Amino acid sequence: MTEELSKQYNPQTTETKWYRTWEAENLFSAQVRPDRLAYSIVIPPPNITGILHMGHALNNTIQDILIRYKTLRGFSALWMPGTDHAGIATQNVVEKALAKEGIKRQDLGREKFVARAWEWKQLYGSTIINQLKKLGCACDWERLRFTMDPDYSAAVIEVFVRLYEKKLIYQGNYIINWCPRCQTALSDEEASHLELQGNLYYLKYPFKDNPQEFICVATTRPETMLGDTAVAVNPKDKRYKKYIGKFLILPLINRPIKIIADHLIDMQFGSGAVKVTPAHDPNDYALGKKHGLEFIQVMHPDGSMNELAGKYSGLDRFKARAAILDDLAAAGLLEKVTPHTLSAGHCYRCHTLVEPYLSQQWFVKMKPLAKPAIAAVKKGKIKFHPARWTKVYLNWVENIQDWCISRQIWWGHRMPVYYCKNCQKHDPQSGVIVSRIKPLQCPKCGLEDLVQEQDVLDTWFSSWLWPFAIFYWPKENAELKYFYPTSTLVTGPDIIFFWVARMIMAGFEFTQQAPFKDVYLHGTIRDSQGKKMSKSLGNAIDPLEIISEYGTDALRFSLVSITTQGQDVYLSKDRFEQGRNFANKIWNASRFILTNLKTENLNIDSSADTKNTKNEKLDIVNRWILSRFYTTLEKVTQELEGYKFNEAANRLYAFFWHEFCDWYLELIKPQIDQKNTQVVMYKILEKYLKLIHPFMPFISEEIWQRLPGAQGSIMRQSWPQLQKQWISKQDEAQMELVFNLINAIRNMRSELEIDPASRSDIQLTVSDQALRLALMPLAGYIKHLARIDNLIFLENYIVQKNQYVTVLKDLHIAMPLEGIVDTAALLAKIDLKTAKILSEIKNKENMLSNKNFTNRAPAEIIQGEKDKLVLMREQLKKLEVIKNGLR
């Protein structure tokens, strides 16, 4: 070793060094290689406004594990990176920045505003990309895409035009979710329903021909009453039957409205009479259409009341509500107010209460697109992991509603729709032109008076093309052919509807294929209270802070080790200590191995473990660790293939710490210069580094580079081959017994409070001859780790005074007592053990005397139970003997 290794692992210097090297050496780049199988993942593109949070950290760590693992397994593994323009989110951020300068977006105008947004994107849009690099992500950065790249935008336009031509896109006047703050339409998915503590207001509407009499209606949104155009009752309702067809006077506005009948009205709810506001409520809209009612809109897009709201015009909707209630109360028309919980949509970007609003928007007809997306999942062409999400997905796709895709913002893909002003004079519909490129003149009238649609497309209308548009679809090309369909999608269940389902639909519609085979859905990261971790709640643990405090590998390992498949993650900061300590453990074990390695011992090529026939040349300790290593390799491989990342991580942790370090390295210390031991020790470390590399890329590379046999980056190595011939249950069982023996002796010493520095003598009685002969060669190990001077093997136990004896299966471990010993305390302990064994024996006896059990249980289970009983009885007998010895 030319360089001293420090006592502690220092992640900071290591991480930046290796990430730079990997980038410089182009190790993230995946090529189209016909000689290899392709494995590909497209990143869920983070918003350009995004800042790395724990959700990203988990999501991208999992993807990185898959990519690094598949690369080691010999796939041409591509991780496609990119960012999302995030229409509303980005527009809001840019507007906020402008507000600091005292500018509104309207002051700038569309063009200048969009220019400012691009500027913002250039400045801050890759923040998250740099943060992903700190996480160690092995993305092919040269292929970085953005949802508003020119090619990508062309794909979006292409898709719009194709759907329009198939009549799957239409324009119409409907009630949509409107965010009065963002001043744009939202899709149903973008309006997240939150429970609100509100009131049910009972309003009295007087009859037109008899103003002394009233019908009472119940509403949660009294301000919309200004737009009422009817009152509806159930035709079967005896209370109101006689009034159907009569007129009421809408208070405050004094407009006559008709009483209509519809069996959709629930007689039980409220007063049984419903005010109908077709322009401000989706149900009322349907009623309005059905009964030919007038649609009166009383609100501006910003949520304030408009000129049709009479004296309330100009008031914000909530102020208008208060004023209207006051006025109704003053007029004696507010019958009562009862508390009422309701759930109402809130803008998923700014959390403002969404207003159902009648407006002209563009929609995608989803039912035809859903068909193949349903079939593919049902047939298992696409699999969800964990499978329970399949049901959630299917439930949504099978009940899919049309998708409102137009947004009244400026940042995004402007719709490829043009209006001919001339044609629209005669008929609004005939003036609509949908075209891939801006037409110079109207194809119908030939005039050049064309304007482009102001609206942009929903951000998700570009994201749903991600898996193929990222590969320059619709252009035919080698990448698309080779890497698409992609292999695995890794994301959170919160965007199954927004994104996953729509990608599946787009995949089938535009490429006739499923865009991916597996969908792995990880849990949501929550704080220790179970709340979703988010910046706005102030409960977030910043991954970058964890990286600088504990290291990236520690962050990654800790996160993954607590992510049970699909289960939410409750996180507190101290979890990351485990990862940091583990990295340090790997570091120090490697340091120990490397400083004790005699390179001349290593004929790397003729490594002992690859030859099946040389078994007997290795002693059991080396055979044992090889057996354990290959068992670990086999299981970890299975677990990674099955997306059980936490199980793989915890297995790797337990193997390295408790088997390799705690037992193996301690056992071999006295024989560390022995050639076979050197080879095995080195080989295990070398292979282990590859297994841990997907989880902890930095430390594994750092140590890898210090191995005498290392050539090139660990990223370019291959996953170890499983050598089943090394897996030996017999060797494992024998070592297990040695460990139990050592533990028992340590335990005795601890119980007897023997000075740790001193050494003891042990008489070990093993009646089974074969076992005795097997254990005798291992005496050296036992003496070494249990701190024993003289270890004497006996065939038959002889009761002796002044001995402390423990029973382990059918072994007797006897230790001479020296000095003053609290015999009473030892006896008490033995009594406790005796009592425990007695009750267990009783249980077993009951079990075995039960004919139902002996008749029905499998033979090997019964035999196992019998063996146990025999062993227990032996133990009991021995405990009795020991007791007598102590007295």
Next chain:
RNA sequence: GGGCUCAUAGCUCAGUUGGUUAGAGCGUUGCGUUGACAUCGCAAAGGUCAGUGGUUCAAGUCCACUUGGGCCCACCA
């Protein structure tokens, strides 16, 4: 209203198709020694597996219900 999910050691959680005496990390207690590691080692304490009932030779594991968390979907105004 429908659906999903969770309840196991003081805390955070594992526990594969039912089959040893139910595990880990952290925390706690005691002791610190062996040719890497105090971000460490050794030992110990700590559990009626939320409750009730059922299926079974056998239930933490399967079923039903109950209680208490969390989440999603749905147009009762």
